[in-house]
Amino acid sequence: MTEVKKQLIDKFVFDDEGFRMSTPPQIAEYRAKRLKTDSIADLGSGIGVQALYFALASRRVVAVENDHKRMEDCRKNAETMGITNVEFIEGNATDENVVKMLRDVDTTHSDPSRKKTGDGWSFSDLSPNPLEVVKLYASENISFDIPAFMSPSLVPDDWELEYISLQGELKQLSTYLGGLKRFKKSALNLPSGNRIVYNKDLSRKVEYTERPKKWLYDLDGSLYYSGLLPEFLQEKKDLSLLHQDRQKTLLTGEKLILDPFIVRSYSVIDSAISLEEARKKLILEKAGKVVLRYSVDPSKYYEERRSMEKGLVGSTTIYIFKFRNRYYLADRAATAENSKVSNKD
Numbered sequence: 490m491t492e493v494k495k496q497l498i499d500k501f502v503f504d505d506e507g508f509r510m511s512t513p514p515q516i517a518e519y520r521a522k523r524l525k526t527d528s529i530a531d532l533g534s535g536i537g538v539q540a541l542y543f544a545l546a547s548r549r550v551v552a553v554e555n556d557h558k559r560m561e562d563c564r565k566n567a568e569t570m571g572i573t574n575v576e577f578i579e580g581n582a583t584d585e586n587v588v589k590m591l592r593d594v595d596t597t598h599s600d601p602s603r604k605k606t607g608d609g610w611s612f613s614d615l616s617p618n619p620l621e622v623v624k625l626y627a628s629e630n631i632s633f634d635i636p637a638f639m640s641p642s643l644v645p646d647d648w649e650l651e652y653i654s655l656q657g658e659l660k661q662l663s664t665y666l667g668g669l670k671r672f673k674k675s676a677l678n679l680p681s682g683n684r685i686v687y688n689k690d691l692s693r694k695v696e697y698t699e700r701p702k703k704w705l706y707d708l709d710g711s712l713y714y715s716g717l718l719p720e721f722l723q724e725k726k727d728l729s730l731l732h733q734d735r736q737k738t739l740l741t742g743e744k745l746i747l748d749p750f751i752v753r754s755y756s757v758i759d760s761a762i763s764l765e766e767a768r769k770k771l772i773l774e775k776a777g778k779v780v781l782r783y784s785v786d787p788s789k790y791y792e793e794r795r796s797m798e799k800g801l802v803g804s805t806t807i808y809i810f811k812f813r814n815r816y817y818l819a820d821r822a823a824t825a826e827n828s829k830v831s832n833k834d
């Protein structure tokens with residue numbers, strides 16, 4: 490739980506499920522600003538985190554929720570915050586009467602509840618189902634939060650895709666339709682506000698580099714899932730790709746680069762061709778602890794780590810990477826986050 494979420498939620502009433510599903514406040518605040526309008530409906534408002542942020546930015550908010558207890562909590566949370574511009578409708582967002590009651594709102598948002606029924610996410614796992622909402626609601630301006638890991642190929646081509654990460658971790662995939670669209674696709678890093686935007690003219694092919702240079706960088710997951718690494722590398726010409734999979738994207742370069750999309754940075758100290766040589770070098774570095782930053786079968790992680798830490802009596806922590814059977818010893822370095830650099834757009 491983030492500190493901000495805790496602070497806001499400290500004053501809220503909620504059930505565990507309602508809290509777990511609630512929109513992180515930093516995302517709710519960002520979106521309330523992006524969707525600032527005259528009147529907005531929140532279909533499936535839950536305990537009200539997003540709806541109440543909407544109320545701070547827009548003139549009129551209508552919160553729709555089909556769970557009685559959560560609707561009551563949302564009402565009480567509005568009271569606690571002294572918010573008076575929210576109307577509450579307890580009911581099903583796809584019910585004809587509810588749709589009629591919302592005819593005059595100019596913007597519609599929904600963060601549906603979700604339950605995976607197959608291997609991957611599909612729209613039928615979401616309630617209310619966004620595809621049904623689009624058919625039922627006349628409003629042109631609609632936005633949905635959908636699962637971050639849902640295949641973008643399932644999303645209609647004319648919906649904007651916005652991959653939102655918080656402190657470097659991909660949190661959600663937001664979509665915007667009609668007049669709300671600003672980009673085809675982007676990755677947004679919060680709280681920095683930095684955004685990488687899809688460029689249709691850029692080649693999607695990224696060349697891998699053979700071995701680490703002076704610095705190693707762990708990237709924000711939103712760049713992998715949005716497929717916007719080419720755009721990021723276009724901006725950061727000094728960086729090249731070392732490794733990429735669903736768990737992590739590692740870049741390398743000769744210069745120290747601070748950027749909010751860089752979640753962790755490391756400076757390479759040395760390399761070794763074998764475990765034995767790596768251990769000798771760890772002693773020279775006065776290491777006491779190692780953190781393995783390469784893929785290890787989780788059941789073998791501690792065994793491998795212990796074998797590397799055997800005989801170490803120092804006090805520093807060394808990060809170990811492995812590429813093409815060579816071990817690389819590295820130190821943690823500054824990032825934009827811990828050196829408080831941000832370039833809001």
Ligand SMILES: C[S@@+](CC[C@H](N)C(=O)[O-])C[C@H]1O[C@@H](n2cnc3c(N)ncnc32)[C@H](O)[C@@H]1O
Nearest residue numbers: 511512533535537538539555581582602616617
């Ligand atoms: C992910 S939560 C929304 C959380 C909310 N954004 C917040 O910040 O607290 C989804 C909510 O939609 C409600 N819901 C699901 N299907 C619905 C429907 N058809 N009509 C109205 N509410 C619905 C659920 O009860 C749940 O509270």
